Each structure stands twice: as C-alpha cells, then as structure tokens.
Amino acid sequence: MPTQIRKTRQKDAIRAAFEEANRPLSTDEALVLAQKHVEGISVATVYRNISTLLEDGWLIAVEMPGGVTRYELSGKEHHHHFQCTQCAKVYELTGCAVQVKPKLPRGFRATGHEFYVYGLCADCSI
Amino acid sequence: MPTQIRKTRQKDAIRAAFEEANRPLSTDEALVLAQKHVEGISVATVYRNISTLLEDGWLIAVEMPGGVTRYELSGKEHHHHFQCTQCAKVYELTGCAVQVKPKLPRGFRATGHEFYVYGLCADCSI
C-alpha cells in the first residue's frame, strides 16, 4: 500500500502561490502569497511542502548567486534568470541566447554552466 | 587623528591564506589555511578581517549560486568562475569569452550579468 497523500488547504495555497506568481519564489515570498489563501499558515509548512513538491518534480530549485534559493514550476524549456537589483525579485528569461567559449585550465573538464542577468525590472524602471 | 590599524599575526595569516590559495576562498577555507600560520585563530576573527579587507578593497566577494560566498584578491581583470562539482572548490577562469543576447521583457533594463562554469577540476578529473 503506497503512502497516501492528503489534500489540504495549506498545500493548495502553496501550489496556488507558485502558479499565480509567474516567477521563481523564495520560501518567504511563497509564505506571504500562500497566507493570502490560508491565514496563519506556518513557515515550517511552506518548507515541508516545497521539499515535497521538489521530490515530486513539480518544482525545481533556482539558485541565485548571493541570495536565497528560489523555486519555480518545472517542465519549462531551458532558460536563464534575471534579478532586479532594486526589488530583488527574480524573473525567468526566455529566448536569451548565450554563446560560451570557456578556456579551462589544463586538466579541467566542463559539464555545464549557469548564466544570470541583473538590472531593473519593469516595476522598478519607472 | 585617523583611527590606527595594528599589525597582528592573525591578520597576516588571513592575508597569507588568500595570497597562497590562488583561488577564491570561503570563510571556512580561509580559516583552515590561516590556522596553518596561527594555531587557534577563531572564526570570528576570520569573519571580521574579511569584512575589513572587503571595505579596504583588498578582497572582493564571489557569490556562487547555491553556495557560500567566496572571496578573492581584488584588482584582477574581468573574469568568471568555475566550480568543481566534486570537491566544490572554486577557480578563476581567465579569457573565458561569453556572448550574450538577452531578450528582456518589456520595460526591463539589463545592467550586468554573471556566468559560471561547472565541471571537474584537474585534481578531481584523475
């Protein structure tokens, strides 16, 4: 008998937060957004549910340099991320072409790369 | 009278650690290397001195996605960083050409970008 999973208001609120946001969310941001659906939802619950959603493959982690980890809906095609230097929000960048010619030291082997753009988002550009 | 600065064994040990390493160091790595010069040097001292060296402009912070901040000697020309997925050490990449054509959403303005390469360092490639 596989362990059963129950539907709760908190779980729904957290999933809704990510679906409504349209951008990667930190645990704090997810907490604030989820609290609009379920008042009094706790941080621990947000952390636990994000862990579960990561294991389920519903979310993936977005590691930002010098910042807390964000999470976004999985299943999107390859893309990079933009962080606003003013409000610190992170956005997805689609169709951002990057050409790399890494010159590695002798003996080094590259297996992947990450790329981040910084600047001002639309709200902060005003 | 400007605030005087004193020369201490701890301070020298921490600077030596960065000069000998030839790669960006985390506070932990700096602590371990500094302890080879001054036994019993404390974490607090490492943190405090790194802060001072940052203010002095002798060090600059290297923020790695999903990892602790590293610090490297300042004054080098523009370069990116390589992180070994095996030993987690960070190395500088010189002469790594990156061509970017970011397609930003309407109203967004880019001011900079960061680039990271992952793979196996020489020691871990064996």
Next chain:
DNA sequence: ATCGTTGCAAACTCTTTGCAGGATT
C-alpha cells in the same frame, strides 16, 4: 598606558525536525 584586536559565547537568521493536536480520507 592607550585602545585596536582577539577569543569566547551569546545572539541572529535561515532552515530543519520532534512532537502533540488537528484534519482528511
């Protein structure tokens, strides 16, 4: 003898975990 610096320990922040009560099936 000053007073900058250090080491220790406490404080803080972010995240994880134990546990008892509450909610879903």
Next chain:
DNA sequence: AATCCTGCAAAGAGTTTGCAACGAT
C-alpha cells in the same frame, strides 16, 4: 478511526556581535 499534516517550539548551520582580556604601538 487511522494516520497524514500542521503549528509550535526547539534544534542546527552559518554569520554577526558584546564584552573582557590581550597585545601592538
């Protein structure tokens, strides 16, 4: 009713800070 899930509070990990003692000038 069974047991998954939540909230609270305590516990960890990494970093910062207060304070008395140390030590460079």
